[in-house]
Amino acid sequence: MLVSILHRVTGAGLSILGGIALVWWLVAAASGPEAYAAFQDCADEWYAVVIWIGLSWALFQHALSGLRHLVMDIGAGYELRTNKFWANMTLLGSAALTVLLWIYILGAR
Amino acid sequence: MQSPLGRVRGLGSARSGAHHWWIERLTSVSTLLLLVWLLVSLLRLPDLGYGSVVEWLGSPLNAVAMLLLIASSFWHMKLGLQVVVEDYVHVDGNKLFLVMLLNFAVIAGAALAAFSVLKIAFAGGAA
Numbered sequence: 574m575l576v577s578i579l580h581r582v583t584g585a586g587l588s589i590l591g592g593i594a595l596v597w598w599l600v601a602a603a604s605g606p607e608a609y610a611a612f613q614d615c616a617d618e619w620y621a622v623v624i625w626i627g628l629s630w631a632l633f634q635h636a637l638s639g640l641r642h643l644v645m646d647i648g649a650g651y652e653l654r655t656n657k658f659w660a661n662m663t664l665l666g667s668a669a670l671t672v673l674l675w676i677y678i679l680g681a682r
Numbered sequence: 683m684q685s686p687l688g689r690v691r692g693l694g695s696a697r698s699g700a701h702h703w704w705i706e707r708l709t710s711v712s713t714l715l716l717l718v719w720l721l722v723s724l725l726r727l728p729d730l731g732y733g734s735v736v737e738w739l740g741s742p743l744n745a746v747a748m749l750l751l752i753a754s755s756f757w758h759m760k761l762g763l764q765v766v767v768e769d770y771v772h773v774d775g776n777k778l779f780l781v782m783l784l785n786f787a788v789i790a791g792a793a794l795a796a797f798s799v800l801k802i803a804f805a806g807g808a809a
Contacts, residue, residue, distance in 0.1 A: 581766055588759040592788075595755075596795045599748075602735050603798035609732040632717070639710050646707065677725070 576660040580638040583631035591628055629674055633667035702761060709758035716751035736802055745803035749796055756792035760785060 601612035615621055641659050644650050650659060690696075723744065727734050738744055763784050771777045 584762045585766055588763050592756070592759060592791050595752075596791045596798075599795045599798035599802075602732065602739065603801040606732045609735070613731070636714055636717075639714070643707065643710070 576638055576641075576663055579634055580642070583635040583638075586631050587628065587635055590624065591632070594624075594628070626671065626675060630667055630671040633670040634663060637663040637666045702765075706758065706761040706765075709754050709761065712754040713751070713758050716747060716754055719747055720751060736806065739799060739802045740806060742803070745799055748799050752792055752795045752799070756788050756795075760788040763788075 597612060598616075601608045616625075641650070641663055644659075650656055723738070724730065727738060739748060764781055767777060767780045767784060771780055
């Protein structure tokens with residue numbers, strides 16, 4: 574139930590925030606060094622980093638939950654215990670992947 | 683005399699649901715693969731400054747992969763958001779308006795992103 578609604582919430586959030594970020598980044602890069610520097614100044618603010626961390630978690634959650642849906646689409650994993658187990662694993666997996674990614678990014682700085 | 687809209691109203695499915703469903707799955711897999719490529723590529727760049735990013739996007743392989751990612755992800759966004767609107771917006775007029783707005787926004791976003799990639803690839807990104 575939670576994982577199912579999270580799939581929609583993270584999907585909508587990724588579409589809106591992630592879509593805007595991707596377009597902004599590419600348009601800034603195509604518009605020249607000053608526009609790109611303005612993008613980078615915004616993207617490096619602490620509140621922007623909070624958004625990046627949130628977006629990366631949303632991406633991992635949506636991807637893992639999406640993979641679970643693909644398995645269910647072929648008709649597997651409907652037994653109550655199996656279903657519940659993999660639903661929980663998407664939550665655990667997305668949290669673990671987010672932590673690992675940001676340890677890597679902040680460690681490499 | 684009956685308008686085409688009047689003739690189809692109340693008849694139910696337009697029989698395009700299975701196509702929507704299949705393209706949503708297809709673009710989910712392609713978007714996932716291309717996002718893994720993007721994440722790994724960005725993590726492997728020495729920095730995310732202007733010079734590095736423009737040089738990286740200038741290579742044909744990277745530019746084409748980015749164009750495919752834009753097509754795949756924005757198509758997936760359109761299909762996903764449309765289902766959310768259709769499920770939660772119950773007033774017909776609002777639903778029609780939001781689905782239209784959503785299609786315009788997704789196409790505008792994809793066009794801006796794709797044009798930017800092409801500009802960097804063909805003109806080196808300089809303004």
